Amino acid sequence: MIGFLLRRAAWFALTLLCVVTLAFFLMRAAPGGPFSGERALAPSVEAALRARYHLDWPVWRQYLAYIGPLDWGDRGWIAGDGTHPFGGVLAGDFGPSFKYRDFSVNDVLAQSLPVSLELGLLALIFAVVLGVGAGLLCGLYPRGKLDFWIRLLATAGVAIPNFVLASLMVLVFVFLIPIFPVAGWGDFKHSVLPALALGTPVAAYIARLVRAGLFDALSQDFVRTAIAKGMPTRIVVLRHALRQGILPVVSYLGPASAAILTGSLVIEKIFFIPGTGQHFVNSALNRDYTLAMGVTILYTTLVFALNTLVDVIYTLLDPRISLEQA
């Protein structure tokens, strides 16, 4: 287990380094800069700003200063509040944001991340509950009418993009039957529709996985034995088949959380939710170098951590798999 985690950590460090390097140089190679925005600044002002953030340095030197805890001469990148010097990414300091003056990237992320995480978690819980529930119904009443309709709905749910679903939901539950607020963030009422829209495609996929897993398990010998011994179907499905049928769902949770994170970019835009997603798109468009890097690093880390967590949980659930093979 420890060996596995260590190997994962090394792999992660390598991946992250690649991502950071790639993102950094791509961004500098792209035309435009953080200060070439809507209104043109006076050349002297722009030069002063560039000097303040050390954009006048050669790119490799900016890169090293961005990464490293080592002091490469005059570091001087001013962090958000202007009271302490920039520490470098390795020290967990993402530097000042270029667009949100007077905020450091760490501040911006600290404000928006809890919102995105809450939304994502709600969506994930909803997806798992609904998905496993629907799949179980299929397993309990196989090949019946209910099974057919759930399968159809699940296929449709996988096919329909979440933002289309979101706009339909807004149409029905906000405008036609006004029970939910149109947009914003705050109490639980605000989060219901976004979480539903975000979770439904995942729920549909999970339902298909559970159904397939249950059907697979139900055709196996140990289930036949249990049935032959006179155990009621309900107990066979819930106790024996589900335990095996749920395994694919666990391994899907990693990709599922990645899908929810990705989807939240759009959903946050539709419902005007102040999450991290908006920053991800806007910062790249605005050339807010530090914020874009910060969000990229954050998302890479999240996806990687979730995948590792899922792998660990998987081995705990299924004794046939050992992490050493993974």
Place this chain on the structure above:
Amino acid sequence: MKLEAPRTGWNLTGAPMEALLAKLERTKGQGLWGIAWRRLRKDRAATVALWFLLLIGSLSMLAPILPLPSPVAMHVDKEPLEPQPPWSRVGRHKFEREYWPLSTFDTQLVRVRELAFRDFQTGPLLGTDSKGRDLFARLVWGSRTSLFVALAAALTSLVIGVLYGGISGLVGGRLDRLMMRVVDGLYALPFTFVVIFVLGLIGTTQSVAGLGREAVFFIAIGALYWLTMARVVRGQVLALKHTEFVQAARAQGAGTLWILFKHVIPNVVSIVIVYLTLTIPSVILSEAFLSFLGLGVEPPKVSWGLLAVDAIEAASPLRVYWWLIVFPALAIGVVLLALNVLGDGLRDALDPRADLGGSRQ
């Protein structure tokens, strides 16, 4: 099959023999494709999906010739119109020849349309949007964009994936291990984020490194999906490699590339087609997703993702323009559903492990 035995020695002529030959002709061995086609035809849902997709495909191919209103001509002074029945005169006006810069081919098609229909055009069958543009025309022209992006990006992923997976599997050994490690590494990357990042950087820039903005867009989406394709192809190639006919070719001194193109690719085609059908809906989804974020297709061009944005932006509690939300949603949903169903059906039909009698339900 009842064969008639020749009665008199080796008499190989005459009517019975001809009947026999004709029978043989008719029962000639069925290839994989024949069997697959028959099985697909038996799958009701997949057949319906196939015909539906063919219909949509030809509709969007013919978009410039159809007597549709212009997808971009605005009538800002008017309120959005509800869907009108075909015989209604409401909201009808003469055809305005306004498009985004079209390719030469499309321009010719539009010229044909002008010759054939002159000023005639359909009324606002599905209503008009907040800028007075005809929704039906926008949906059809949007399908053109979306489906074209989907095909182009899926082909990109196909080419990269097949070449990468094929070479990795064929060469084997250390190179194979290295190449697959790279794929593993890329899997760990949140690739969507990288693509969003790159497209965000490109932003409104018109060309990057000599490539047009749209070409970069296709490649970026294609790059999202080649990984699984590479894995699938590699797995299949590894299995093929140990078959006798490939070993025979190798023993005769055939080169890797020769084996790849002559022996391996033809045998990988079926699995690739299945995976391709399942990739296209994801690509359409990605296109819509990226266009929705303002990173994909740019106005005045239309795509389904942009239509979804329009719908969201026009939504207001004061007046509900339901048709702007419902029809694009239906279009995207139904086409994606059909593609998924067809992909599932093809997978079942091409599955060599399935029983060959075609007796499956």
